[in-house]
Amino acid sequence: MKNVLSIQSHVVFGHAGNSSAVFPMRRMGVNVWPLNTVQFSNHTQYGQWTGCVMPATHLTEIVKGIAAIDGLKRCDAVLSGYIGAPEQGEHILAIVQQVKQANPAALYLLDPVMGDPDKGCIVAPGVAEFHCKAGLPAADIIAPNLLELEQLSGHRVSSVDDAIATARELMQRGPRMVLVKHLSYAGYDSQSFEMLLVTADGAWHTRRPLVDFGARQPVGVGDLTSGLLLVNLLKGLSPQKALEHVTAAVYEVMKQTKEAGEYELRVVAAQDQIALPQHHFPASPVM
Numbered sequence: 356m357k358n359v360l361s362i363q364s365h366v367v368f369g370h371a372g373n374s375s376a377v378f379p380m381r382r383m384g385v386n387v388w389p390l391n392t393v394q395f396s397n398h399t400q401y402g403q404w405t406g407c408v409m410p411a412t413h414l415t416e417i418v419k420g421i422a423a424i425d426g427l428k429r430c431d432a433v434l435s436g437y438i439g440a441p442e443q444g445e446h447i448l449a450i451v452q453q454v455k456q457a458n459p460a461a462l463y464l465l466d467p468v469m470g471d472p473d474k475g476c477i478v479a480p481g482v483a484e485f486h487c488k489a490g491l492p493a494a495d496i497i498a499p500n501l502l503e504l505e506q507l508s509g510h511r512v513s514s515v516d517d518a519i520a521t522a523r524e525l526m527q528r529g530p531r532m533v534l535v536k537h538l539s540y541a542g543y544d545s546q547s548f549e550m551l552l553v554t555a556d557g558a559w560h561t562r563r564p565l566v567d568f569g570a571r572q573p574v575g576v577g578d579l580t581s582g583l584l585l586v587n588l589l590k591g592l593s594p595q596k597a598l599e600h601v602t603a604a605v606y607e608v609m610k611q612t613k614e615a616g617e618y619e620l621r622v623v624a625a626q627d628q629i630a631l632p633q634h635h636f637p638a639s640p641v642m
């Protein structure tokens with residue numbers, strides 16, 4: 356069984372950050388060690404929440420405890436997502452180094468959650484800069500959405516070819532794999548939801564049908580997406596197969612959430628379809 360140290364937000368009510376990704380990752384057969392960067396009542400897209408950001412030293416302290424019982428060598432990957440303050444980012448990078456010292460084969464997947472004021476995703480000042488300057492070079496895999504891809508690269512991205520070139524540009528600075536987890540207006544077709552996975556050797560593209568949520572889009576979709584990608588890779592799937600599973604599994608969750616008339620993701624109800632999706636969306640090689 357693989358072990359993932361998952362460092363992201365925790366919401367008590369609903370699903371975002373670890374509250375979105377941990378259960379599906381476990382359901383896929385991976386052991387998850389959740390380490391929470393914040394504990395909030397609910398995600399920030401409600402416009403109000405209670406709770407607090409953990410002190411950055413808390414993250415290091417917990418990992419120190421795991422090191423003290425000689426547990427770090429069993430860590431196969433670190434996943435990071437929503438962080439509450441840029442200082443937490445520095446502590447996370449030190450944790451990644453420590454894990455890699457204990458297990459040189461460990462992977463680091465960075466989901467550079469940067470916030471999107473239009474969507475109501477609120478992230479502390481300095482976090483986006485942290486991802487661009489320090490996070491990117493330290494990551495083995497990154498999973499930006501289009502907005503995050505543009506911020507990491509410092510330029511607009513307006514087509515699939517552009518997105519591939521930009522992913523490769525970012526790969527010059529560190530990561531060896533880039534998942535563009537929402538191509539948005541850079542995709543081929545505004546009537547479908549598209550993703551792109553880029554490695555040194557290839558690029559694969561998927562599309563799935565849009566589920567109409569109107570203006571109130573569910574939150575935590577990105578966190579679910581990056582968590583499932585990591586699990587698939589740890590389980591030894593090829594990049595192409597990993598992307599196909601993620602595309603279908605997240606679609607099943609979206610579909611069931613819509614059918615139930617819910618706003619919060621139905622990760623528990625859709626667990627069997629996450630494990631064995633009933634839809635298949637091929638990942639087509641690009642170029």
Ligand SMILES: Nc1ncnc2c1ncn2[C@@H]1O[C@H](COP(=O)(O)OP(=O)(O)O)[C@@H](O)[C@H]1O
Nearest residue numbers: 500536537548564565566572573575576577609
């Ligand atoms: N099949 C789909 N149909 C409609 N909307 C989708 C579908 N899949 C994902 N979404 C929405 O697309 C957005 C994904 O945006 P993205 O920026 O990649 O992720 P996030 O903001 O969750 O990190 C989310 O708002 C999600 O609700």
Ligand SMILES: Cc1ncc(COP(=O)(O)O)c(C=O)c1O
Nearest residue numbers: 364398399437476575576577578
């Ligand atoms: C607490 C918290 N964690 C994580 C996220 C990121 O969610 P998503 O997967 O939609 O990017 C958000 C977005 O608003 C959030 O409020």
Ligand SMILES: [Mg+2]
Nearest residue numbers: 468500577578
């Ligand atoms: Mg996101």
